[in-house]
Amino acid sequence: MEPEPLSLPPEELRRLGHRVVDLWVDRLQTIREHPPVRTADRATLDAQLREPPPDAPGDVEAALELAADVVLGHMQRGDHPRYFARVPSPSSPVGPLADALAAGMNAIATSWAGGSGPTALELLVVDWLVELLGLPAGTEGVFLSGGSMSSTTAFAAARLARLGGHDPDAVVYASRQTHASLTRGLRALGFADDRVRLLDTDAAFRLPVDALAAAIARDRAAGLRPFLVVANAGTTNTGAVDPLDAIADVAAAEGLWLHVDGAYGAPAALTPAGRALMAGLERADSLAIDPHKWLFAPYECACLLVREPGVLEAAFAMEPEYLRDTTGDPEPSLRDRSLQLTRATRALKLWLTVKAFGVAAIRDAIARGIALAERAEATLRATPGWEVVTPAQLAIVTFAHERADAARLAARAVADGYAAPSSTTLAGRPVLRLCTINPRTTEAEIDATIARLTELAAR
Ligand SMILES: Cc1ncc(COP(=O)(O)O)c(C=O)c1O
Structure with missing residues (x-):
């Protein structure tokens, strides 16, 4: 044949x-x-x-x-046990099996009619995240490519829900430690730079609530329209968590939409220590979380969660005549929850990860990441020449050497090939940074990484 x-x-x-x-x-x-x-x-x-x-x-x-x-x-191998740069992706080997299976069957989760299986699964995994993060029942969500798309999608939906469309006088508030992908998203949506207030942080790199309230009052007095506040549940630079509860109080009193960027840190809410740090998370109007970071799924696996049902559909639903045959079902069509029409099943890799290992092991793996950063901090404190600049917070520690430039040292370490830290700048000061969320990293590897950095700094 x-x-x-x-x-x-x-x-x-x-x-x-x-x-x-x-x-x-x-x-x-x-x-x-x-x-x-x-x-x-x-x-x-x-x-x-x-x-x-x-x-x-x-x-x-x-x-x-x-x-x-x-x-x-x-x-870069984000799942390498000695990859500590920026935000690793310590994917388990199970998620890729789901990706391969789904790609082999060319899975689609666009409409209920055209993809009811993948849609039902995505709705289930959204509900799992809602439950695990302690968010209000009824919170809706959609899987997207990453934190950038989740937050930008939230901003577009929030703008329509709260302002009815674009208003050049609408103002957004966030701290200077907010990830640049969020301000980029705001810019792409048409928010002018002078309508995005990037507030200076406190000494612990958190958004100060007083400064937030004062900025809102100033803008109201100037006839502007305060609209949205972004809070961080784990900044990229230091792992700092903004005071979510107090920020939620201000947002509620002022009628502002509260978006929480938990792309990196939100999974820590599965652990008791992380949950305590994130008190108030459940009051967010929207939350971005990236399972491709700290929930052990491979790229691309992100989820946007929105508390008020129907807000995403109000922003993104469409019913052209050529989709009519797949429209009108009482069950959700996930194409109506973001700008993505044709969409694969990103939820399957998280589902299989949870099915394979169970929540208890995932919770332990997150706690281990936090403990590894604490070990790194203790080792640095015990090693002459190093200063801990910000203590271990949500698995991130930053530090500096008395004699070596941080960016050059990070580059030298990457070229050396044993471990990959990264560098950043905090309050004008260059620092090194380790993000230790890979549960397969051993304590010996943390110690050896610091020993190797100490050696490279001395050269
Ligand atoms: C806190 C935070 N927000 C947003 C993002 C952007 O996420 P993505 O790269 O998945 O678009 C990152 C990425 O590292 C992040 O750490």
Whole structure:
């Protein structure tokens, strides 16, 4: 029989699929033998990859080997146990199984009619997150690509819900420690820079409630329209959690929408210590959380949660005639909850992760990340030459060496290849930073990382 166009014989597909699993599991098994970040210059990569689009069929297995070696062999490995830069993605090996299965079946979660299985699952996983984070029952949500899209989607929905559309006089409040992707999202939505108040933080890099209230009062007196306050449940720089309860009081008194960026830190609310830090989280009008950060799912897995039912649909539902056959179902169509119409099932990888390990193990893994940062802090305090700049908070510790420039030291460590810290600037001061959310990192690796940094600083 003639083969169908653009297909492979089933036996070959099986063989190639098994090869993919071998490539991936082999890499995982040897991950500690590789550096957490591997780069190459453009010319080197182009020399191995660049060619005109081939007209004739090629060797799929050879292409897969090239992809594994050259393409996927040159990048940061967010799941490497000694990758501590920015925010790691300590994905478990289970999430990728869900991604592979879903991609193999070309899953779609756009309408109820066209994807009721993936939609039902996504609604379930949203409900799991609502329960685990202690948010009010009835909170709705949608899975998106990342924290940037979750927060920007929240802002668009909040604007319509609270202002009825764009108002050039509407003002947004956030701290200077707020992630730049959020201010970028506001800009893309048409908020002018002079309508986004980035307030100075207190000494612990948190949004001061008094300054927030004063800024709102000033803007009201000037005839402006205070609209939205963004609070952080775990900043990228230091892991600081803004005083959510007190900010929620101000938001409630002033009629402002409260958005909490928990892209990084919200999973810590599964642990008793994190929950205590995040008192007031349940009062957020919207919350962004990234399971591809601290809930052990691979990229891209983010979720936006919105307390008031129907707010997302009010902003994003559409009913063109060519979708009419899939419209009007009493069950939700997730295309109506964001700007994404065609959408794969991002919830499946989180669902499978929870099914595989259970909540208790996930909670322990989050607590372990917090404890590893505390160990790093204690080791730094005991090692001459280092100063802890901000203590371990939600698995992030920042520190500086008396003799070495932080950015140069971070670059040297990455090039050295044992561990990858990153650098940032706090109150004008360059610092090194470790984000220790990978539960597979050992205590010995934390100690060895600091020993290696101490050695590099001395050079
Ligand atoms: C606190 C915080 N908010 C938002 C983002 C943006 O998330 P994403 O990169 O998934 O778009 C990040 C990313 O690291 C973050 O740490």
